[in-house]
Amino acid sequence: MTIKKIVYATDLSRRADRAGRRALQLASDHQADLLALSVVEADLQEESLVRLMRGSPEEVARQLVEGTDKALAEHMEKLGVVEGGTVQSRAVLGHGHKTILSEAKAFGADLLVIGAHGHHHLRDIFLGTTAENLVRNTDRPILVVKNEPQGRYRKVLVPVDFSERSRHALELAVSSVADDGTVQVLHVFNTAPLDRIYRTGADDETVRRIHQQAMAETQQDLSAFLAQAEVDLDKVESTIRVGYPPLVIEEAANALNAELLVMGTHGRKHWQDVLLGGVARRVVNQVRCDVLLSRGRA
Numbered sequence: 483m484t485i486k487k488i489v490y491a492t493d494l495s496r497r498a499d500r501a502g503r504r505a506l507q508l509a510s511d512h513q514a515d516l517l518a519l520s521v522v523e524a525d526l527q528e529e530s531l532v533r534l535m536r537g538s539p540e541e542v543a544r545q546l547v548e549g550t551d552k553a554l555a556e557h558m559e560k561l562g563v564v565e566g567g568t569v570q571s572r573a574v575l576g577h578g579h580k581t582i583l584s585e586a587k588a589f590g591a592d593l594l595v596i597g598a599h600g601h602h603h604l605r606d607i608f609l610g611t612t613a614e615n616l617v618r619n620t621d622r623p624i625l626v627v628k629n630e631p632q633g634r635y636r637k638v639l640v641p642v643d644f645s646e647r648s649r650h651a652l653e654l655a656v657s658s659v660a661d662d663g664t665v666q667v668l669h670v671f672n673t674a675p676l677d678r679i680y681r682t683g684a685d686d687e688t689v690r691r692i693h694q695q696a697m698a699e700t701q702q703d704l705s706a707f708l709a710q711a712e713v714d715l716d717k718v719e720s721t722i723r724v725g726y727p728p729l730v731i732e733e734a735a736n737a738l739n740a741e742l743l744v745m746g747t748h749g750r751k752h753w754q755d756v757l758l759g760g761v762a763r764r765v766v767n768q769v770r771c772d773v774l775l776s777r778g779r780a
Contacts, residue, residue: 484512484592485508485512485514485592485593486512486514486515486590486592487514487515487516487517487589487590487591487592487593488505488508488509488512488514488515488516488517488591488592488593488594488595489516489517489519489582489585489586489589489591489593489594489595490502490505490516490517490518490519490595490596491519491520491521491582491594491595491596491612492518492519492520492554492557492596492597493520493597494520494550494553494554494557495597497597497598498596498597499561499597500597500627500628500629500630500631501595501596501597501598501625501627502518502557502558502561502597503561503562503630503631504595504625504627504631504772505518505595505627506561506562506563506564506569507631507633507634508593508595508625509564509567509569510564510565510566510567511634512567513565513566513567514564514567514592515564515567515568515569515570516564516567516568516569516570517570517571517572517585517589517591518554518557518558518569518570518571518572519571519572519573519574519582519585519586520550520551520554520571520572520573520574521573521574521575521576521577521578521581521582522543522546522547522550522573522574522575522576523576523577523578543575546575547573547574547575548573550573551571551572551573553573554571554572554573555571557571558571572585578612578615579612579615579616579619580615580619582594582612582616583616583619583620586620586622591622592622592623593622593623593624593625594616594620594622594623594624594625595624595625595627596612596616596624596625596626596627597626597627598626598627598628617747617775617777620777621777622776623654623774623775623776624774624775624776625772625773625774625775626766626772626773626774626775627772628770628771628772628773629741629770629771629772632741633660634658634659634660634663635658635659635660635663635741635742635772636659636660636662636663636664636741637663637664637666637738637739637740637741637742638655638658638659638663638664638665638666638740638741638742638743638744639665639666639668639731639734639735639738639740639742639743639744639771640652640655640665640666640667640668640743640744640745641668641669641670641727641731641734641743641745641765642667642668642669642704642707642746643669644669644703644704644707645746647746647747647776647777648746649707649710649711650746650776651744651745651746651774651776652665652667652711652713652718652744653711653712653713654744654774654776655742655744655774656713656714656717656718658742658744658774659717659742663717664717664718664719665713665717665718665719666718666719666720666721666734666738666740667704667708667718667719667720667721668720668721668722668723668730668731668734669700669703669704669720669721669722669723670722670723670724670725670726670727670730670731671696671697671700671722671723671724671725672725672726672727697722700722701722704720704722708720721734728764728765728768731743731765731769732764732765732768732769735769735770735771736769736770740769740771741771741772742771742772742773742774743765743766743769743771743772743773743774744773744774744776745765745766745773745774745775745776746776746777747775747776747777
């Protein structure tokens with residue numbers, strides 16, 4: 483993954499500091515330019531807000547943006563610096579993901595970095611609505627940061643379904659891992675079709691034979707998938723596990739003690755529209771590690 487420009491979207495909460503430090507670290511690693519962005523969201527038509535701030539809607543908007551812009555600049559100075567790149571900060575009045583995407587497009591961002599939670603923990607703003615809307619509407623990778631950065635990622639997990647988008651996710655993962663790190667490629671063999679065969683009355687031997695044949699074909703598919711990927715396979719390990727995908731992925735991330743999970747958000751078969759369905763929503767919310775989401779290539 484070539485990263486020349488990064489947008490870090492923040493609500494200036496303490497939880498978002500982790501994402502800010504990760505964005506700075508990535509910008510230094512890639513000698514990229516970083517834009518720290520804070521969207522000021524307020525319904526300035528609300529009479530109570532205008533009355534409390536004692537001004538017209540336009541004046542209230544100006545005060546909010548100026549105050550946030552100053553706070554953001556001070557915030558970024560405290561977080562650190564970028565070696566080899568530049569840091570800009572900007573506060574804008576707007577509406578969540580639409581404004582983030584507009585600013586990211588204008589900046590030419592290669593990567594968006596957001597925190598896992600904002601001020602409104604119960605609403606799960608950044609991990610829920612904002613992250614989903616960002617991925618729905620952009621082809622840029624989005625990094626959701628949950629943990630305090632400890633250097634470059636050394637343990638990375640990539641669930642794949644052999645689609646082109648999951649191949650792109652693998653390429654992102656390999657480009658994100660440290661020189662001495664490892665990328666674990668995981669394919670989950672879903673046993674639901676076999677369960678349906680068993681319920682038709684097929685005998686155990688028939689089901690076992692079909693299962694063995696399917697596993698052998700899956701292993702061939704995985705080998706072919708890796709061979710066609712444009713990555714350094716010396717950094718890659720692979721495994722096939724059987725079970726319900728969300729649970730297996732979560733268990734694999736925990737067993738690996740993964741620092742980063744990379745997922746293509748649209749694939750084929752059971753992975754189709756995965757981010758917006760139950761699989762990835764559960765995975766993204768349950769895993770302890772950071773998550774890099776990418777729509778990738780079709």
